[in-house]
Amino acid sequence: MKTFHRGGTHPEENKLTNDCSIEVFPLPKQAVVFVSQHLGAPATLVVEKGEKVKVGQLLAKAEQFICANNHSPYSGTISKIDLAIDFTGYKKTAIYIDVENDEWLEGIDTSNEIVRDIKLDSKQIVEKIKEMGIVGLGGAAFPTHIKYMLPEGKKADYLIINAVECEPYLTSDNRLMLESAEEALIGIEILKKALGVEKALVGIEKNKPKAIEQMTNLATKYKGIEIVPLKTKYPQGAEKQLIYALTKREVPSGKLPIEVGCVVNNIGTAQAVYYAVQKNRPLIQNILTLTGKSVKQRKNLLVRVGTPIQSVIDYCGGLPEDTGKVISGGPMMGKAISDLSAPTVKTTSAILIMSNKESSRKEETNCLRCGKCVTVCPMGLQPIHIAQLAENRLWEETEKSSAMDCIECGCCLYTCPAGRPLLDLLRLSKNNISEIRRQRAKR
Amino acid sequence: MALLTVSGSPHIQSKQTTNKIMWTVVIALLPAFLVGIYYFGLDALIVTISSVAFCVLFEWLIQKYILKVIPTIKDGSAVITGILLAFNLPSSVPIWILAIGALVAIGVAKMSYGGLGKNPFNPALVGRVFLFISFPTKIAMSEWPLPKPLFGGASLTDTVTGPTPLLALKNGQELDLWNMFIGHTGGSLGEISAIALIIGGLFLLFRKVITWHIPISFLSSAAIFALILWLIDPQQYISPAYQLLAGGMMLGAIFMATDMVTSPITYKGQLIFGFGCGVLTIIFRSFGPMPEGVSFAILIMNAVTPLIDKAFKPKRFGY
Numbered sequence: 001m002k003t004f005h006r007g008g009t010h011p012e013e014n015k016l017t018n019d020c021s022i023e024v025f026p027l028p029k030q031a032v033v034f035v036s037q038h039l040g041a042p043a044t045l046v047v048e049k050g051e052k053v054k055v056g057q058l059l060a061k062a063e064q065f066i067c068a069n070n071h072s073p074y075s076g077t078i079s080k081i082d083l084a085i086d087f088t089g090y091k092k093t094a095i096y097i098d099v100e101n102d103e104w105l106e107g108i109d110t111s112n113e114i115v116r117d118i119k120l121d122s123k124q125i126v127e128k129i130k131e132m133g134i135v136g137l138g139g140a141a142f143p144t145h146i147k148y149m150l151p152e153g154k155k156a157d158y159l160i161i162n163a164v165e166c167e168p169y170l171t172s173d174n175r176l177m178l179e180s181a182e183e184a185l186i187g188i189e190i191l192k193k194a195l196g197v198e199k200a201l202v203g204i205e206k207n208k209p210k211a212i213e214q215m216t217n218l219a220t221k222y223k224g225i226e227i228v229p230l231k232t233k234y235p236q237g238a239e240k241q242l243i244y245a246l247t248k249r250e251v252p253s254g255k256l257p258i259e260v261g262c263v264v265n266n267i268g269t270a271q272a273v274y275y276a277v278q279k280n281r282p283l284i285q286n287i288l289t290l291t292g293k294s295v296k297q298r299k300n301l302l303v304r305v306g307t308p309i310q311s312v313i314d315y316c317g318g319l320p321e322d323t324g325k326v327i328s329g330g331p332m333m334g335k336a337i338s339d340l341s342a343p344t345v346k347t348t349s350a351i352l353i354m355s356n357k358e359s360s361r362k363e364e365t366n367c368l369r370c371g372k373c374v375t376v377c378p379m380g381l382q383p384i385h386i387a388q389l390a391e392n393r394l395w396e397e398t399e400k401s402s403a404m405d406c407i408e409c410g411c412c413l414y415t416c417p418a419g420r421p422l423l424d425l426l427r428l429s430k431n432n433i434s435e436i437r438r439q440r441a442k443r
Numbered sequence: 444m445a446l447l448t449v450s451g452s453p454h455i456q457s458k459q460t461t462n463k464i465m466w467t468v469v470i471a472l473l474p475a476f477l478v479g480i481y482y483f484g485l486d487a488l489i490v491t492i493s494s495v496a497f498c499v500l501f502e503w504l505i506q507k508y509i510l511k512v513i514p515t516i517k518d519g520s521a522v523i524t525g526i527l528l529a530f531n532l533p534s535s536v537p538i539w540i541l542a543i544g545a546l547v548a549i550g551v552a553k554m555s556y557g558g559l560g561k562n563p564f565n566p567a568l569v570g571r572v573f574l575f576i577s578f579p580t581k582i583a584m585s586e587w588p589l590p591k592p593l594f595g596g597a598s599l600t601d602t603v604t605g606p607t608p609l610l611a612l613k614n615g616q617e618l619d620l621w622n623m624f625i626g627h628t629g630g631s632l633g634e635i636s637a638i639a640l641i642i643g644g645l646f647l648l649f650r651k652v653i654t655w656h657i658p659i660s661f662l663s664s665a666a667i668f669a670l671i672l673w674l675i676d677p678q679q680y681i682s683p684a685y686q687l688l689a690g691g692m693m694l695g696a697i698f699m700a701t702d703m704v705t706s707p708i709t710y711k712g713q714l715i716f717g718f719g720c721g722v723l724t725i726i727f728r729s730f731g732p733m734p735e736g737v738s739f740a741i742l743i744m745n746a747v748t749p750l751i752d753k754a755f756k757p758k759r760f761g762y
Contacts, residue, residue, distance in 0.1 A: 006760060011455055089449070168455070240760060253761035325448045336449040352454075359454045365461040365518060366560035371708030372459075380759040384708065402759050410453030417459040418560070424451050 040066030069133035132276035137268035164237030167330025187270030292353030294320035324356025465519030495525030497545030527567035530633025660717030
């Protein structure tokens with residue numbers, strides 16, 4: 001069984017919603033859509049307060065290089081344009097929409113009919129992906145079209161599709177592969193064409209046997225798409241680890257996957273690309289797993305972007321009594337939400353509700369030098385060592401110890417028996433190193 | 444609505460804790476403890492319990508009154524030091540000497556460096572070596588209590604002494620390997636039974652408290668080096684089988700050298716560490732003035748640990 005070669009751990013899987021079919025979440029009465037839901041510069045507003053919009057209408061336009069369009073997931077009236085708190089707790093410019101009916105913009109194919117024939121050429125595909133505001137749905141929200149505009153002199157060998165879903169609790173990719181495998185596969189075909197590669201490798205962790213079976217059966221109809229079962233090991237879905245597992249190629253430190261001839265996208269992104277290119281549908285909705293041990297009705301939902309998180313929780317039976325933490329994403333890399341009025345964004349793949357008992361940290365003791373953090377680090381770092389340097393505020397030393405290579409997977413903090421805040425200290429190091437590098441650049 | 448907790452990821456942690464690791468080691472030491480009691484009687488029980496009591500007491504006193512921190516005796520690390528110190532001494536050791544050993548182990552070797560996790564040397568071994576060089580006459584270097592099975596009918600009060608297996612072997616005596624394997628032999632309180640120590644070691648492996656690297660490289664390098672010497676001159680050097688079963692070899696390889704605080708972090712480093720321990724032990728045993736050398740070998744390798752850690756860093760991804 002293929003896997004990455006260094007480190008990793010295996011937290012309890014808790015895939016409680018593996019068998020819950022995707023339900024369509026009803027439209028909320030009021031929605032809040034951020035101008036910036038991606039990595040990079042915010043998009044520029046092209047609508048005004050009081051304006052009537054339709055589903056799929058452009059709200060904010062990408063005018064800079066690393067940027068993505070944002071479209072309206074709703075039809076209705078823009079009630080205000082104001083700051084709103086997002087799931088990370090920061091305030092960002094947002095468009096408030098009073099939702100009326102569900103009127104789509106003309107030219108968008110809203111049917112469920114599968115469109116197999118790919119009419120656009122590779123350049124047009126990339127243009128379409130850009131137009132439809134597609135961003136990476138694996139979590140980073142990197143504008144997808146940029147990955148397909150290869151730098152001068154670089155050539156891709158493989159398209160890599162991340163369907164690993166190594167985070168505990170998360171099941172949206174699993175459901176997608178069970179319910180919309182063909183859409184995803186056509187999406188992969190489109191991406192292959194855009195990239196001009198012969199081969200696409202789809203990595204799926206072996207704890208999703210039904211998805212693997214379904215995808216393998218259907219993939220026989222498509223040329224050059226290989227479904228690769230991977231060992232269930234966290235962080236199998238981390239970009240560099242996945243590339244290694246599938247191709248045995250190691251992305252050099254500080255470089256992008258294209259350096260080793262790979263472009264990586266999530267399976268959800270592939271489906272979004274299918275909708276964009278074949279159906280002319282912008283990225284306005286995503287599959288969201290609402291889960292947690294005490295949640296009454298755990299569900300996989302198809303949710304429009306901009307839905308208040310609170311209303312999704314209410315739909316699933318409300319917050320459980322013992323709620324301590326609400327997390328956007330999985331338990332290993334997700335972000336704890338401070339305000340449930342925050343709306344979902346393009347990349348909200350899960351809302352995980354945990355009790356304080358389950359999510360609180362263990363009592364901290366002195367480091368035992370057990371070396372577990374070193375053993376589990378998939379990047380070959382020494383968290384024990386970097387943490388000591390960080391506690392002594394030796395930031396330049398942490399840089400020499402490759403703190404910047406940390407992918408923040410959380411294996412170290414998860415594993416540490418002494419309950420040391422290893423990842424917190426690594427993040428602190430990374431922030432300080434970034435600041436030092438900015439100062440250096442100024443000089 | 445109740446306030447939500449907000450903190451950095453990850454939001455879950457493994458169930459392993461410092462306390463669990465320590466108490467698992469204590470449980471793993473129980474088989475050897477029971478064998479010790481079986482062969483050395485009440486003395487073994489009294490010595491072990493006193494040693495644990497002294498270690499815990501000194502740790503508590505030092506933390507509370509000298510370091511002025513909240514005592515952490517419930518983490519079990521002082522208990523382990525107490526047990527290991529007792530296991531490394533003859534069951535006939537006078538209690539006042541035991542107290543001095545515990546004070547050196549906890550006070551000097553552990554707390555003076557900052558307590559759990561900060562000590563460069565294994566505290567129990569420092570305590571033992573201190574006693575050995577300070578009170579060679581009180582802790583007989585050549586005469587040790589001989590086994591006297593608890594249910595064997597012999598009275599519990601009179602202590603019979605005799606040479607340890609290593610000394611006997613050095614003097615050319617023949618010993619029964621099976622007796623040495625099960626622990627029917629002379630020696631320190633907790634080191635006599637290879638099988639009991641191996642059972643404890645397997646338990647630690649199973650609970651993932653230790654990995655195989657140090658014990659295996661320790662024992663195999665000792666065995667290979669002993670074999671080479673034995674092949675050169677079987678009259679003068681002890682055979683590898685006896686080397687492995689006699690003295691503190693098993694206790695050292697399974698419980699003392701694997702102390703995570705004082706051994707290297709990476710597997711590669713641990714293999715080097717174990718190799719060093721094994722070779723040094725055989726050198727000390729074969730060419731040194733004393734029959735035993737495990738303690739010194741481990742302490743020397745403890746001193747080399749920072750160097751090993753520096754030399755054997757894991758390979759970073761993407762370099």
